Structures are given as structure tokens and as C-alpha cells.
Amino acid sequence: MTERITKSMAKNIYYGGGTFALLIFLALTFDTVHQIPKRSNQQNMTENVVAGKKLWEDNNCVGCHTIVGEGAYYAPELMNVFQRRGGADEGTFKAYMQSWMAAQPLDTPNRRKMPQFNLSKEEVDSLSDFLIWTSKVNANEWPPTIEG
Amino acid sequence: MKYTSQMVAKPYFIFALILLAGEILFGLLMAVQYLYGDFLFPLIPFNVLRMVHTNLLIVLLLFGFMGATYYLIPEETETELWSPKLAIITFWVFLVAGVATILGYLFVPYAELTELTFNNLLPTMGREFLEQPLPTKVGIVLVVLSYLLNVIMTIVKGRKTVITTVLITGLLGLAVFFLFAFYVPDNLIMDKFFWWFTVHLWVEATWELILGAILAFVLIKVTGVDREHIDKWLYLIIAMTMVSGILGTGHHFFYMGAPEYWLWVGSIASAVEPLPFFLMILFAYTMTRERKIQHDNKIALTWAKGTAVMGFLGAGVWGFFHTLAPVNMFTHGTQLTAAHGHLSFYGAYIMIVFTMVSYAMPILRGRPHGNSQKAQKVELTSFWMMNIGMIGLTLALSIAGIVQILDQRVGTELIGFMESQESLAGIFMVRAGFGVLVLAGLLTYFYSFFVKEEAK
Incomplete structure (x- = not known):
């Protein structure tokens, strides 16, 4: 040829x-x-959402999790954690996030561990707002199921 | 060795190999933490291990490419390197910056590191593969600029060949696309879109030019085939790379917030991406068949053929598995991506560095005909150990990915991520086992450097 x-x-x-x-x-x-x-509904990108993204980066969350399918595969996908853990309700999700972040690391022996990041209540709220905003991005129907 | 300035390649090669050992070691630590979450926790959390693992890979490849360039540029241009001194200074600057960065990752909590390194002035950190602190990123730019200056000045005063042109195009592309690492918009989706300009256009476009140029150089040397003939192949390979690789970026834009047309553009373009790698196999084997000389350094040719085959498997075949949009809907963000990443980086890039080291290092050590037969035999053993190890761990990760998809994404009885991962413990154990084989292969490779020369 x-x-x-x-x-x-x-x-x-x-x-x-x-x-x-x-x-x-x-x-x-x-x-x-x-x-x-x-x-991506940029008009809904509040100061909190932007602060949440910065926290996401400053704590290298993508070193374990995926978000919109990109990142590490050690921990769950977080684009749809708002639906999965918060039932798509902001109040429920924010309360869940406060207790979840405070409880880390879980003491189940040899379960993969999430470090304690010592974030303030406001910071956890910003992180939640960032994840809620991300969950509403039009990613061509991805992720295919609630389990991400 | 025809030009004394080629000697500057040596420290680059040695340090690249040391970093490779570190990379594999951290990979193994991660493989263990995958199975036993308490292992090294909270001393070194997973994200830190991974950052060290992937950043070592990037840095070692840059060292490898630089070493390869400094070795081949004087011979191609038929003139001494413009400034060997600058090349050595660059080496030490990059070494110090690299080591300092890794130590920073290991001993300073990441959030604190961002504050210490002025990330608040210009936030660039905390994004996959581009986790480096701002001073390190600026350092990389300076190192690459000094490297480019040295290479360009040498080419300007010497002979210009197709290999030097392709190489310099690849290097300029590497430099230009790294600049996107400094652009971090507040909008996550925009951020991700331009993040791929560095990540994809490095590994699936500009680095392939560098790979093609190095492969062509080694093949000319060990087969003695006519340069005109080699040049034609090289052009053909990189033509296919450019045609498929640039628009192939679209396969990352399917499900991350970019418009629908990428589903088509990305699928069609990246379906062609295996082609340049397939041409590399034809290239390596045709040149071997048509060789004019029997070079005593047989193992260099083995690596050259090996990188073509393994690059095709890892980048071409494993890439194609999940590059079509309807398939990617299910595979996006699973262990299948990890499987593809491992075999493609190893096959295409680690192995081209081995190819160059295997060809050049004996010459730099005063053995123009290659290492002794005994040393080459040891090296061949390491070649197979590492190849089998990498294929084994890639297969294990692929199975893990498929199970993960079936568990979380197909059917009605879905289980969650953590539960699915726990069910994969056996396969992750197999992955770790093959990882140990890769490390043993690398140690065997190191040993081949110390096999005593037979008395003639």
C-alpha cells in the first residue's frame, strides 16, 4: 500500500x-x-458555587472522586450525588453534606478512607452549592443511572 | 558517539529511570490501598499517592524526551549542541523543582500547599494531572523554554532533516498547549473543556510527533534503511496522527457539558486514532525486514518494535474500545479508562524512552556495538516481564471496569459504587500482582546495566 x-x-x-x-x-x-x-446554567453560578469549586480544587477532591466522569476512580462519581444522597432536595442534601463531612474518616476497618478536611459550616455549604450546580449541567443525559 | 555534547543526555536518562522506579512504587502502594483502605491512611491519603504517581510519570517522560532530544539532535543536525552547559543547568533546575514538588505533596497537606505556593493569586491547582503548585508550573515553562531554545539554536546552525522538523513541531506544541494549564475559568465545564487542550493535545497529538521522530531516528540507526524511505513513513504516521488526534479531542467532550455535535465529531475522528499506531507497527517491522545492516545492539530494535506493538494495543485498541459515544455513555469514568491509560502511556511513551535509552546508553558508556550479549539477554527478560506485567494489569482493570458498568449502570438491580468496588477485591488483587511483576521487570532492567562486559 x-x-x-x-x-x-x-x-x-x-x-x-x-x-x-x-x-x-x-x-x-x-x-x-x-x-x-x-x-451549564452559568447564570446560576453564585459566589457560593465559585467558592465551592475553589474548595474542590484546594482539597484535591478529584484525586479520589470523579466529577462529570473525570478524575480518579477510588471514590464515587459526584455529579449526581445531589440526586443520590439528597433526593434532589437542597435542604436534605445540605444537611446530609454537613453530617457526612463531619463524620470523616469513617472508622469501618479497611473501608477506603476519606480524610477529614476540617471545613467550616459555610465552606461545606459552598461545596454543596457547587455540587448542586454541577448536577444541573446538560451533559447529554450522562450519567446513565443514579449510581453514577 | 559522534559529538561530545551528546553526553548531556546521560543524566537525563538516568534520572528518568529513577523517577520511573518511584512511579511504579507509588502505583503499587495505591494498588494496596485499593484493597486495604487503612494502609498508609491517614499518613498518605489516596489522592496524594495518585498525585505522586501521575506527576512522576509526566516528569519522567519530559526528562526522557529531553534526554532523547539531546542525544539525537547533534547527530541529526551534524553539529554540536548549541549549549551543553545550558542543558546541564536545565537538568539540575528541573531535578530540584521536581523533587521539591514531590516532597511538598508528601509532607504538606494539599490545602496548605495551595496557600504556601500562591495559588490564591492565580488558582491553577487541584485539577487532575495539573496539581503542581504555581512555582512548579512556572518552572516547567522556564525549563521547556530553555530546552526549546537549545534545540532550535542547534537546528538553526546545523543540517535540517524531517526528523528534526517533526521533533521541533512536537516540542513547540508541547510548550504551547501547556499554557492552558494556567487558564482556570470559574465555570467547571469551561475549565474542563480547556483542561483537555493540555492533556489530550499532549498525549494524542504533540507527543506522538515526538514519539514518531525518536522511533524514526532509532530505526535509521539500527536498520541502516535509507533516510528517504524512513521520512515517508514518518510523514504518513504523523499525518494520520494530526488528522485523527486533533478532532479526536472530541471523544472527551461527549458527556461533560459540551454540545451534542461532539458525539459525532469525536466518535468519527477518534475511530481513526488507532491508524497511526498501526502504521507504526508496519513501519517498525518493514524497516526491520528491509534492514541494510545487522546492528549488534539487537535489544534496541526489540524495544522499537515493542513500543509500536504495545502503543497500538494500549492507545489504539484499548482506546477504541470505549471511544464511540454510545459505548462511552457507559464506560465514561470507570476503570476501563484507567486500563487504557496504563497500557497506552506504557506502550507509547515509557517504551519509546526505553528504546532510546537502550540504543543510546551503551554508546554513551563507550560501547558502540551495544551491551554484551549477556547483558542484552537480561534486558530481554526485563522487556517481557514488564510487558506481561502491564498487559496483565490492564486486563485486570478492564474486567474491573466491565463489572463496574454491569453493577452500576446496566439493568434494574443496580448496586452502589462502594459495594461494587468491594466485590472487585479479587481482581484488584490480581492487578497488584501484575504490578509487582512490572516492578521486578524494572529491577531486572536496572540489573542489566551492571552485567560485566565479557573479555574479548
Whole structure:
């Protein structure tokens, strides 16, 4: 198969194909950047949600959990934890989060452990608001089930 | 060794291999913590182990690529390196920054580390693979700039070949796409979208150019095949890489908040992604068949063929398993991703570093015809130990992923994540076992450096 292809043909496929792919990629990127605010309900991104994201990063939560399917696979997916543990009710979820975060690490022997992060009540609330906001992102019907 | 400045590659190779040992060691510690949650807890929580494991991988590959570049650039350009001194300074700066970062991860709680390292000024931390403190990220930029400067200045004054052009394109891409590590929007979805510009466009585009260039260089050296012929293959491989890899980024945008059209664009483009890896296999085997010389360093050629095959399996086949959008709906964020990640990084990138080390290190140590037959035999044993170990742990992780999907995502009687993971203890045990084999393989590889030369 490769006998019929010359070096200059291969070179042209590289430069031509690469440029073509890059241009399409740039155009789609441009469109995606315009669509993300709507798909993620950016208007609901309160100060608390932004503070929650910062806490999520400062404590390296993604080092164990996945969120929207990305991260580590040591601990559960958290995009839909609002539905799973809070029944999609803000009051229930926030109360759950307060008691859950305070109870860490659980003393079940050899269960995978979540560290105690010593967050204040307000911080846990921000983290909850961030997770609630994330749960409402339009991710093309993902995750497929409540178990995440 | 034709040029004395090639010698600067040596410390890069040695340190890359030391970091690899560390990476595998931390991988094993994680494998144990997967089974026994109390192991090392709270001394080193899982997220810290993982951060050390993945960051060591990234840094060791950068050291490996730099060593490979410094070795091949003088020979390709037929001139001494622009500044060997700068290359050595860069080495020590990167070493100190790397070690300091790892020690920071291990001995300072992460939240405290973010405060100590000015993360509040410009938040960039706490994102997968890009956990490095701001000073480290800035350090990486400086190291890469000094490396690029050295390589570009050498190319400018010397001969230009297809290999040098492809290599420098890959290196420039590496530098440019790393800059997205500094862009962290408040919107998580926007953040994730641009995060992939570093992560995907490194490993599935620009790094593949670097891989192709190194592979082509070693094949020219050990097979003696005509450069024109090699160049054509190299262009063809990287053409397929660019055509599939750039739009293939779309396979990460299926289910993370990006628009629907990515389901199509990502699926179609990334279905082509195995092709460049398949071409690499054809490339390596065709060049071997058509070789003009019988190089005494046989093991270097074995690694070259090995990286093509294992890269195809890990990146191509294991990538394809879950790259189509309807399948990815179920596999997204499971152990299948981990399986693919392990075999592809090992096959494509760790093994190309081994290929280069295996070819260049004997020459740097004054053995132009390669190591002794006895040493090569030991190295071949380590080659198989590591390959079998990696395939074994990849299969174990794949089974774990499939069980996880059946447990949590298919049917009506679903069980939760923790329960599903507990049922996987046996398979995680198997994974750890194969991990031990990989470490034993690496130690055997290290031993091959110390096998005494036979008297001639």
C-alpha cells in the first residue's frame, strides 16, 4: 500500500490534513465556548458555587472522586450525588453534606478512607452549592443511572 | 558517539529511570490501598499517592524526551549542541523543582500547599494531572523554554532533516498547549473543556510527533534503511496522527457539558486514532525486514518494535474500545479508562524512552556495538516481564471496569459504587500482582546495566 505513496504526498497529507483538522477544531471550539454558559446554567453560578469549586480544587477532591466522569476512580462519581444522597432536595442534601463531612474518616476497618478536611459550616455549604450546580449541567443525559 | 555534547543526555536518562522506579512504587502502594483502605491512611491519603504517581510519570517522560532530544539532535543536525552547559543547568533546575514538588505533596497537606505556593493569586491547582503548585508550573515553562531554545539554536546552525522538523513541531506544541494549564475559568465545564487542550493535545497529538521522530531516528540507526524511505513513513504516521488526534479531542467532550455535535465529531475522528499506531507497527517491522545492516545492539530494535506493538494495543485498541459515544455513555469514568491509560502511556511513551535509552546508553558508556550479549539477554527478560506485567494489569482493570458498568449502570438491580468496588477485591488483587511483576521487570532492567562486559 505504501509503495504508491511518495514522500511528498505524505508530506502534503500531513500539512494539509493537519491544518484542515486544526481549523475545524478551532471553529468548533469557538462555538462550544459560546454554548457552554447556557448548557451549564452559568447564570446560576453564585459566589457560593465559585467558592465551592475553589474548595474542590484546594482539597484535591478529584484525586479520589470523579466529577462529570473525570478524575480518579477510588471514590464515587459526584455529579449526581445531589440526586443520590439528597433526593434532589437542597435542604436534605445540605444537611446530609454537613453530617457526612463531619463524620470523616469513617472508622469501618479497611473501608477506603476519606480524610477529614476540617471545613467550616459555610465552606461545606459552598461545596454543596457547587455540587448542586454541577448536577444541573446538560451533559447529554450522562450519567446513565443514579449510581453514577 | 559522534559529538561530545551528546553526553548531556546521560543524566537525563538516568534520572528518568529513577523517577520511573518511584512511579511504579507509588502505583503499587495505591494498588494496596485499593484493597486495604487503612494502609498508609491517614499518613498518605489516596489522592496524594495518585498525585505522586501521575506527576512522576509526566516528569519522567519530559526528562526522557529531553534526554532523547539531546542525544539525537547533534547527530541529526551534524553539529554540536548549541549549549551543553545550558542543558546541564536545565537538568539540575528541573531535578530540584521536581523533587521539591514531590516532597511538598508528601509532607504538606494539599490545602496548605495551595496557600504556601500562591495559588490564591492565580488558582491553577487541584485539577487532575495539573496539581503542581504555581512555582512548579512556572518552572516547567522556564525549563521547556530553555530546552526549546537549545534545540532550535542547534537546528538553526546545523543540517535540517524531517526528523528534526517533526521533533521541533512536537516540542513547540508541547510548550504551547501547556499554557492552558494556567487558564482556570470559574465555570467547571469551561475549565474542563480547556483542561483537555493540555492533556489530550499532549498525549494524542504533540507527543506522538515526538514519539514518531525518536522511533524514526532509532530505526535509521539500527536498520541502516535509507533516510528517504524512513521520512515517508514518518510523514504518513504523523499525518494520520494530526488528522485523527486533533478532532479526536472530541471523544472527551461527549458527556461533560459540551454540545451534542461532539458525539459525532469525536466518535468519527477518534475511530481513526488507532491508524497511526498501526502504521507504526508496519513501519517498525518493514524497516526491520528491509534492514541494510545487522546492528549488534539487537535489544534496541526489540524495544522499537515493542513500543509500536504495545502503543497500538494500549492507545489504539484499548482506546477504541470505549471511544464511540454510545459505548462511552457507559464506560465514561470507570476503570476501563484507567486500563487504557496504563497500557497506552506504557506502550507509547515509557517504551519509546526505553528504546532510546537502550540504543543510546551503551554508546554513551563507550560501547558502540551495544551491551554484551549477556547483558542484552537480561534486558530481554526485563522487556517481557514488564510487558506481561502491564498487559496483565490492564486486563485486570478492564474486567474491573466491565463489572463496574454491569453493577452500576446496566439493568434494574443496580448496586452502589462502594459495594461494587468491594466485590472487585479479587481482581484488584490480581492487578497488584501484575504490578509487582512490572516492578521486578524494572529491577531486572536496572540489573542489566551492571552485567560485566565479557573479555574479548
